[in-house]
Amino acid sequence: MSENETVVNITVNGQPVEAKPGEWVIAAAERAGVYIPHFCYHPRMNSVGMCRMCIVDIDAGRGPALQPSCMVEVSEGMVVDTTSEQTRKAQDGVLEFLLLNHPLDCPVCDKGGECPLQDQTMAYGPGESRFVEEKRHFEKPIPVNDLVYLDRERCILCDRCTRFADEVAGDPLITFQDRGDQTQVNTFPDLPFSSYFSGNTVQICPVGALTAAPYRFKARPWDLTEVESTYPNPMGDRVVVQASRDQVLRYQGVDSDAVNWGWLTDKDRFAFEATASELRLHTPLVRGTPLGRLDPGGSELVETSWGQALSLTADAIKAAVADKGPQSVAVLGGARLTNEDQYAWARLAKGVIGTDHVDAQLDDGLPAEGVLSLPRATINRACTPGGTVILMAPDPKEEQGTLYLRLRHAIVNDGVQLIELTPRATGLSHLAAFRLHHRPGEAAAVAAALMGGDIEAGPDGDIGGTPVSAVAAAAAAIANRADQPLTVVLGRPSLAEPADFTMDAVAELVRFANLLSAGGRPGIAFLPALHRGNVLGALDMGLAPGLLPGRITLADGGPALAEAWGSVPSNPGADTRGILQAAVNGQIEVLILLGADPLGDFPHRELADEALSQVGTIVASDLFLNPSTVRAHIVFPAAGFAERRGTHTNLEGRITGQRQIVTPPGTARADWAIATELARQLGADFGFGAPEDVWDEITRVAPSHRNLSMEAIDASEDGVVAADSSIAFTPPDNATPVPHVDAYSLRLVAARRMYDRGTLLQHAPSLAGLAPTAVLAVNPYDFDRVGVEPGADVQVISNAGEMDMPVVADPGVPRGTAAFGYNYPDLDVRDLVDPDAMVTDLRIQTR
Amino acid sequence: MARLNANSLGVAQEIIARYPVPRSALIPLLHLAQEQEGYVTEDAMAHIAELVGVTPAEVMGTCSFYEMLKREPVGEYMVNICNGISCHLLGSSDLIHHAEATLGVRPGGTTDDGKITLEAVECIAACTEAPCLQVNYRYRNRVTADDFDQLVSELRDDTAKVASHGQLAMVRQHIGDDRRAGVSPPDGQGEPAWMARNPSDNGDGS
């Protein structure tokens, strides 16, 4: 805390209260346990004083007067009375006013039973209204987008939803319109509230004016049971999971100060629909004949028993190990599991089977060891007022929604300077202090110049495609703020290029790390923005080649773990690409897919395809059948989020709890239990009877997780953060050279969009249709050069393939670059990407 | 429906350049759009949103707040009869009834020939001249029924010398290049600090 942090002494209802300077009276009172009724005030947004419900008697030295406590800052000696006769009268009056036009259709309103307006009218309001005139009328609920309905008659004009859209999400697509008693919230005609965050407005609306399509008329608040949990995304957003009759019906964001501040993306908020999907796997399957007989060459997956499925798997593993050694078994995926699931599978693979061919990332992230070797930042560190954030990752608005919200807030309100080191504009670009949009693959040159290297133009008169002057100005800005934390949000900015380019850039940043932390300054730290639920947990739990649980390498941690486990792999394994290649070469006998779909996600589809057809036994543990798992020989139905207990690790390394509220479908089991049972059949007794047992063992054997007991995790509101790794960063031997792009081609950048063809999304009916159709985005100035018109249907050609799609003008795409979504439902960018080339250059021609 | 035409666009750019922050130009631009079409079309709102860098919903929010910005077509002449207290005491209700009978429309309505829209409005701050009215926001004071009939006949044959709806001022303000708040500082002077642009902003996305 800064030195001017003092205490302001006020009195609330006769009790002395220590408030913070600048704090609103309503907040100080609430911290002291005095609740002041309110509608428009929201602790995560600016006060506007719209509803007047928070009016209380405030005496700041000139005698008591009624003032809105959400708009008055505490001052020394202030006396607040929230129970005075005057206050009660004011509250009574305000409620009578607010109800003038309110339709009182509570019996048919989703909010009934959890409605602040209802509750406060009961507690503070008049018993009846003197208003006999006609209330105002609007068309009953109108959709403001595909997910949210607005009933303007119920609206009390508190400005929460509109403020959220503007201040928090940065999508001011709903506003107050008209005036006086006709004032309404609305969108521009035919321009929906298309925000990735619209569901939050439903959660914060203090009345039933905004309702969510997926939840409308599904349940009554008093029928819901709930648990607090952690949503399995890399941010580890804190949520409340609500269910009724053993069905999950709603997620609500929880205000965790360290993480999501109560917000959720629509994608996560409404993905609950997928959990209840009819298509969930509920019983083990094996490949057999339609009559139910086992047959490895069979055409169908037929239902079987757990015993049968498990012993078939164990037999296949035993045979493979006996025949070709432990490295003939490989494990892919696991990034969506809990830490406990991941640990159990890691121990099974590495400690029992003895294979290190294990990788949770499908070659769409960053090298695990590299990520673990970097000093880890927290989100709050990145958001430190006055600090600097370097964004070297895919667009957080598309991939890490709540991180985008946190960063956006920090930039807009806390003077954090954002330096974008990305191959294209992102959702934060308009707020960035410096936009260093480099040519695809050339981040390293810019990073070096930025951090202390020579600022010299390259052969093209720029630095990696970025103007020299801009890099110089950004470098100066970093130097200026060197006494504040520098945080790098690090991810794989484009899937059309290998991770090597990103790691080269990281090496440059790390090279100057000492310079940055000299003299006790906070220096540099990293937030790995990787893709998929608990991917950071997977890395920590050793679901990566060359790593063991606890952020330690096979070489360093092997001996210690061998004692606990009995053995560890003798040879380091390969990553997903290596594993699939080995499979193609006939070296993999058993391939275990943990919620993984290499056919859908691995950048080189042909390789994945070929690999799957070569492997003798494919075993899958999953929630759904996906393009890869339909080709499996044995399928285990796994328990998903909200169906099992465990812990989750977010991008900070923060570990928080996940809780169970519904039973898994059919006989589906948690993955830790599946791994434990398989281990038993392979002759190893893990002794796990519950996820707590697994966690217990993790805290004993994983160096970074020592002392992180379940009690400690549960005791703290924000969980606990795992210790940094002792792995030293190894810079790549040689920087990967970037091939030159010719004058007629555009270099491809491919990154994910929020809504895509992902399995979970496609099984959530409300979200399935939201994925955009494929377009190629090109800088408006490049159309002349490539000779096509914006909006035209064009033919896009690379050395790997060609496809037809519309091309659109997008000033956020630098000149010479073309941007495409990685995972559009209709066109697959992998048909254009040459997996063995370093970059993909496109030519465009009219059809 | 129409966006701003080339002429209006030129004026719009000049207006925007007068303000340090483009969105400050919102209301003058809405007037400009109204001057062009007689009312503010949705397309014009969307166009203005592009010009000042806000969303169309925000433009709609501002536009719909102001009574004088019309979002539906109105007659060539808006006749606003004051029905505030002073005017009421001096017979404006009778005047309004007379107007209704003469024009054949209720307040808010437009005559069939599209010439006149009648409105009854709150005090227009000319109480000493009650009862009064405005024609396209130009005052007519101490209006009798005869005055009104006279006015209507002049409006009908376009001899009333009233600017068409939307045009607020006869003289357009012009600001010399050296006095604009735009992005071109006068020769020899650097940009003031509040105007300093993002050094990495080349405007072409690079």
Ligand code: SF4
């Ligand atoms: S819709 Fe709800 S959140 Fe939005 S202004 Fe109305 S009452 Fe407030």
Ligand code: FES
């Ligand atoms: S909460 Fe203070 S005015 Fe609404």
Ligand code: FES
């Ligand atoms: S009441 Fe008519 S001008 Fe004031």
